[in-house]
Amino acid sequence: MISFILIILTSLFFAGIIIRTKSITSGRKGPGIFQPVKDVIRLFKKGVVYSKTTSFIFQVAPSVYFASVIMAILIIPMGQYKGFISFEGDFVFFAYILGIGKFFSIISALDTGSSFGGMGASREALFSMLAEPAFFILMGSLALLTGHTSFQEIFASLHFGSYISYILGLLATFVLVMITMVENSRMPIDDPKTHLELTMVHEVMILDNSGFDLGMILYTTNLKFAMYGALIANLFMGSFPLYLTIPIFFGIQILFAIAVGILESFMARFRMNHNAQYILALSSVSLLIFFGVLLMLGRFK
Numbered sequence: 001m002i003s004f005i006l007i008i009l010t011s012l013f014f015a016g017i018i019i020r021t022k023s024i025t026s027g028r029k030g031p032g033i034f035q036p037v038k039d040v041i042r043l044f045k046k047g048v049v050y051s052k053t054t055s056f057i058f059q060v061a062p063s064v065y066f067a068s069v070i071m072a073i074l075i076i077p078m079g080q081y082k083g084f085i086s087f088e089g090d091f092v093f094f095a096y097i098l099g100i101g102k103f104f105s106i107i108s109a110l111d112t113g114s115s116f117g118g119m120g121a122s123r124e125a126l127f128s129m130l131a132e133p134a135f136f137i138l139m140g141s142l143a144l145l146t147g148h149t150s151f152q153e154i155f156a157s158l159h160f161g162s163y164i165s166y167i168l169g170l171l172a173t174f175v176l177v178m179i180t181m182v183e184n185s186r187m188p189i190d191d192p193k194t195h196l197e198l199t200m201v202h203e204v205m206i207l208d209n210s211g212f213d214l215g216m217i218l219y220t221t222n223l224k225f226a227m228y229g230a231l232i233a234n235l236f237m238g239s240f241p242l243y244l245t246i247p248i249f250f251g252i253q254i255l256f257a258i259a260v261g262i263l264e265s266f267m268a269r270f271r272m273n274h275n276a277q278y279i280l281a282l283s284s285v286s287l288l289i290f291f292g293v294l295l296m297l298g299r300f301k
Contacts, residue, residue, distance in 0.1 A: 003078035003230060006246065010226035010253045011219070012037050017254060018225075021261025036222065043215030051208060053113045061108030062213040066220045068101025073223065076230045077152035079237035079245040089149045091139045095132065098183075101220075102128055109205040120204035123272075127189065127201070130279040131182045137286035138175050145293045155234040168292045171285055173232055177259070178282050180228040184221055187264040189275050229256045 016033030023030020050059060074084040075094045087093075106125055109117035143149045146157035160169055182189050185202030206217055233252040237245045270278055 001084055002081050002242070003076045003083055004073055006078065006249055007073050007076065007223065007226045007230050010229065010250070011222040014225050014229070014253065014257050015222045017257035018261040018264070021258050022265050025262065025265040036218070040215045040219045040222075043218070044212055046211035046215075048211040048213050051112060054111050054208070057104070058108050058111045058208070059213075061104040061111075062209065062216045062220075064104040065101040066216050066223075068097050068104075069220050069223050069227065071097050073227050073230075075151060076227060077155055077234060078230075078249070079234065079242075080152075080156045080239040081242070081245075082152045086150055086152050091143075091149070091151055091154075092136075094151070095135060099128075105205060112208045114208065116204050116207065120201055123201045123275075124185070124205060126276060127182050127185075127279055130276055131179050131282065134175055134279075134282035134286045135179055137283060137290055138172055141286065141290040141293045142172070144290075145296065151234070155237065156239050158235065159238060164292055164296055168289050168296075169235060171289050171292075172235060175282055175285055175289070176228060176232050176235075177256070178279075180225065181260070181263075182279055182282075183228070184224055186260065188267050188270045189279070191269045225257075225260075226253065229253045232256060 013033050015036040016031075019036065020030055020033055071085075072094050075086065075090050075097075077083045077086065083090075085093075102124070106121040109121040109124075139154070142154050142158065146154050148154050148157055160166055181187065190201040190203075206214065209217060229252065230249070233249045236252065237248050240248065
């Protein structure tokens with residue numbers, strides 16, 4: 001439960017640090033760090049409007065999306081401390097419980113009957129499908145390197161002691177950061193501030209949501225950022241005692257949020273037809289990690 005509590009705490013300021021970083025880099029004062037949370041709380045106090053063309057799927061999708069992310073967070077370990085849910089092969093469960101939430105988000109956008117919603121849903125499905133192999137190749141490589149198949153045992157057994165291992169750690173961090181950007185429809189895949197429907201991905205899927213449902217979706221996005229940041233932090237925490245892992249955890253989360261803000265400040269969004277090629281290239285980087293693991297284990301002769 002330690003990781004769960006820390007991820008919840010991180011989600012309260014993660015999006016605020018991103019926005020604050022973007023404000024500083026553009027020479028603006030910008031809102032406070034907790035402004036995104038205040039916006040979510042304001043939405044929680046508002047009522048929800050449902051279109052007559054939607055069914056019960058549109059009404060339950062935000063709750064399923066939120067519940068899937070909460071369930072995934074319960075699997076995340078904290079260094080040598082297991083997550084609330086931990087078992088052999090739990091990273092597979094992690095990926096597919098998030099897939100359930102993504103599925104309901106997609107069919108919810110289709111349920112509105114909007115052509116824009118269907119367009120965004122198809123892009124979301126494509127990008128998630130292309131990012132999935134990169135995640136599984138990465139986690140499979142780490143499982144092969146450590147000899148374990150659960151998040152906690154993989155991360156607790158992961159040690160960096162050679163030049164190859166440092167390179168693999170940097171590549172793994174890059175892959176997880178880019179998967180995070182894809183899963184949250186951020187730069188360079190999508191611009192979260194655009195209002196041009198022809199280029200929107202995630203934003204066009206939630207145009208018909210309002211009030212409490214919209215607040216839940218926005219807060220779930222903050223949770224997903226903190227969740228993937230926790231995975232990145234676990235790469236470097238190893239089996240340190242708790243009084244060291246907590247500062248490392250928050251330090252990496254803050255650095256991750258600042259890096260996202262800088263990336264979105266100085267990098268332009270890709271053209272829509274280049275996104276699929278870019279996301280698929282992440283699998284190639286994961287394959288480099290796989291070959292590096294084989295090299296470390298002496299499998300090349």
